[in-house]
Amino acid sequence: MAVIGRDTPSPRRASAPSAVLLADAAVRALRAEARLSPKPGLVDHRGSGAHDDMDLPLVLASAEALRPTFREIAKAAERTAAGVExxxxxxxxGRLGDQAMLxxxxxxxxxxxALWALGLLVAAVAGxxxxxxxxxxxAARLAALPDRRIPAAEPSHGERARRRYGAGGAxxxxxxxxPHVTDVALPRLRQARAAGLGEEVARLDALLEVMSLLRDTCVLHRGGPAGLRVVRLGAERVLAEGGAGTGSGRAALMDLDDVLRERRLSPGGSGDLLAAALFLDMVPWPERPDRR
Incomplete structure (x- = not known):
């Protein structure tokens, strides 16, 4: 019996995607999320959204810079059983990838x-x-394990929001x-496709569904609970109007975008989870039933 945590090959299925393929899927998912438009408060081809320090070319370059990290994560999961090691x-x-991004x-x-979420999912698929x-x-089992090598550092904005407001965070x-990937974004994405909606609308509606439910620490950091209510209620309104594929829904979406830009509210956590959903949707699974 393999000892968890030792340098023991994990039980990969014979048809598991290669590290190169998984890295490519992760980067494509990040780039697809970045290019999706119009995203309320987020960077897209129209501009910087609620941000003043990034634009679409920068975000696309950042995604590409993470390709080697995702590839090495997949290789690590191929050769090492899931455990503390x-x-x-x-x-x-991940820390090296973060440095490459910066x-x-x-x-x-x-x-x-997104690196945190996609890195864990890449490892789980490769494993x-x-x-x-x-x-x-x-990915959940890996996330729950301790990392004894993590250096002391200043808490991130998301971590500060998590502590202050009691939000779960990434x-x-x-x-x-x-759960916001498997029970929210992916079902909404596929429901929209099944209804004959275009891929852009399907992805926007999936993003909005996540925004309407997630306690997004990116939003909490910038706007506190009041800002989070603005984001969630605004997303609910777009969906209640029929989503991004209807005239009234698109008008509500643009209204929400105006509000988030004005208030400098960026639902970045929701964007990260949409990217995670797109990654799982791109993986060439041996079969694709709706398993529970």
Whole structure:
């Protein structure tokens, strides 16, 4: 019997995607989320959204800079069983990826949350997960393990918001097996596609569904509970009007975008989780049933 945490090959399925393919899917998911438009308060091809330190070319370059990190994460998960040793190696790789991102962006945090979420999911798929929920559960097990190598550092904006407002944040989302990905974004995405809506509308509606439910620490950091209410109620209104594919829904979406830009509210956590959903949707699973 393999001892968890030792340098023991994990039980990969024979058809598991390669590290190169998984890295490509992760980068494509990040770039697809960045290009999606119009996203309320977020960077897209129209401009910087609620941000003043990033634009679409910068975000796209940041995504590409993370390709080697995702590839190394997948390779680590291929050769090492899920356990503390792998968790610590993933943490070290993630910190190197974070440095690569910051070098590319001139110090702007474009993808730290997405790197955390997608890194865990890439590792879970590379380690043998055979479908989306299995990948989310594998990522949750990794997220819950300790990383004894993590250096002392100033808490991030998201961590400060988590502590101040009691929000779960990115870590809790991962440890809960990404419920806003598997139970919210992916079902909404596929529901929209099944209804014959275009891919842009399907992705926007999936994003809005997450925004309407998530206690987004990016929003809490900038706007506190009042800002979070603005985001959630605004997203609910767009969906109640029929979503991004209807005239009234699109008008409500643009109204929400105006409000978020004016108040400098960026639902970045929701964007990260949409990217995670797009990644899982892009993985070539051996079969794609709606498993529970």
């Amino acid at each position: 792998l968790r610590e190696e993933l943490g070290a790789l 070098r590319t962006t001139g110090g702007v945090n474009t993808h730290r949350g 043998g997960a055979g479908h989306e929920r299995e990948a989310a559960r594998g 870590r809790s989302e991962a440890e809960a097996a990404f």
